[in-house]
Amino acid sequence: MSTAYTTITSKGQITLPAAARRALGLHAGQKVAVTVEDGRLIIDSPHDLHDVRARLREEAEAAGTWGTVPHAGDGWAAHVSAEHAES
Known part of the structure; x- marks a missing residue:
């Protein structure tokens, strides 16, 4: 695919050219990953x-943030329950 150009709207949105969507097999409503490298x-x-x-x-x-956000099964619910029981 050759280079295609698109415009960024005031809301920060872009339209992916049809050729790019077809090349990646993208469809309306699909989630995509966006990375800056x-x-x-x-x-x-x-x-x-x-x-x-x-x-x-x-x-x-890599950012040093893995494990800092509570997730299921990490004992967070028990911690919160104990904290609320003390107050």
């Missing part, structure tokens, strides 16, 4: 939720 905007079509989760974890670990 080396000053470039990269839009990926995630094929597997496992791949998306792995990439998010890798990015969070």
